[in-house]
Amino acid sequence: MVWIVKLVSIGAEDEEHSTEVMRIAKPGNLTDLASLGLTLAEGKRLLAGVQREIVAAQARVHAVHRPACRGCAASYRIKDYRQHALATLFGQIAVRLPRFHCARCATTQAGVGWPPHVRLTPELDRLRAQFSALMTYRTAAEMLAQLFPVDAGTDPETLRRHTFKVAESLPVPVTAEPAASVLSALAPAMPSRAA
Template sequence: MKIVVRVELITDWGDVNTIEVGRIDRPSQTLDPKSVGLLLADGKQLLHNLQQAVIPAQADDICCLRWICRRCHQWTALKDYRRRKVDTVFGTVSFRSPRVVSCACEPPWYSETAFCPLWPIVPEWATPELSALQAKLAAQMTYRRVVEIMREFLPVSEKINHVTVRNRTLRVGTRIDAIELPGAQPRNPTTEWTLAIDGGFVRGKGKAETRNQELRNSHRTSCRAGEEAARLRVCAKRVAGSDRTARFDCPDARRDLSPTTLGNHRRCQRDPKHLSPAPV
């Protein structure tokens, strides 16, 4: 059996374009339990190919509407094309972005400007659905685990990493904090704080070193969006296999740990004993 998946893209003015998005072979003579129905890899590839066809078609439709001057209704001159990329739930899509010459009837007169049709709609070069999904998963697990889960079940780009997930999650949180609910009382930044807790694991350097250490780091920031108050950082060190835990304040933990940040469960390559003001 051969499965051929084709789609028809119909524009608002009636143009029809048929595209083949996938072809799957399922020979009946060699059928086994692993080849019954569609596999997860088949679905990921089909959705990725379909997304590769839909977004460029949408970009071309928007370009056709924007190439006409809104004042004199004349076609504007086309300079050339450039490649743009947008991240979606079904992978990263590359498409052509035109560079047009502005019309003579409106400023800037005869100026060559780069025009991306999807930039006003997707200004962050990532769809809102992707940002919301990453923020939702990041609220329940670590950033690196989010990347692993998305690579397992979705046809996302291989270039996606935990830093991208973290930055998008923080932007989503900033937008949520900036929303003023009707009837809500303003929060006092001097009495209300946000506490973030993170941790890391430090292994012994030598082969004979069997003592492993677990570090936990917490910092406190103001609840107001865009405002960062005085930070209170607390570090905790615990030796593996022991219930003894030592806690100590580290006001300059950001400076000391900047080369090897503990955030997102990275391994700290520095000796944590230097951060403690007293033996632990």
């Protein structure tokens, strides 16, 4: 038996666009339990394919938004497209984003609302930090590679560096003063019980 996994997107005006993500061929009987359902490798490929198609569709919709020039308020025109590599939990993807050019001012602007110098999604960054906090960096890297189609940043040193970066961005917890120091500070203000 062959299954075809398709991703169907429905736009604002109910227009449909379908994309074939993956073909899965499996036997129709259950004599071999190893062929039951998806294997881990097939699941990873499926997740990576779905992620790639969804990101590509989001980038196409995002590219439609054209900013107004800051200098003359004219509408920018698309100059060219640039690929931005991004690591996600479900694989490395390339986001194709436009660069804009104003014919009047001869200025160029990068895509609207795209954060500069971003190489991975916050979800992947958080999960890597969480795995690294629970186990050694090498073990965390191996676990990520085993479970998810992550193909970027699985070096133990990269995990260590990103874990410390995430830890620095966490809010500092408010620590309560020990009860003894509070009492000693209040002691001079308290009346003595001399009998």
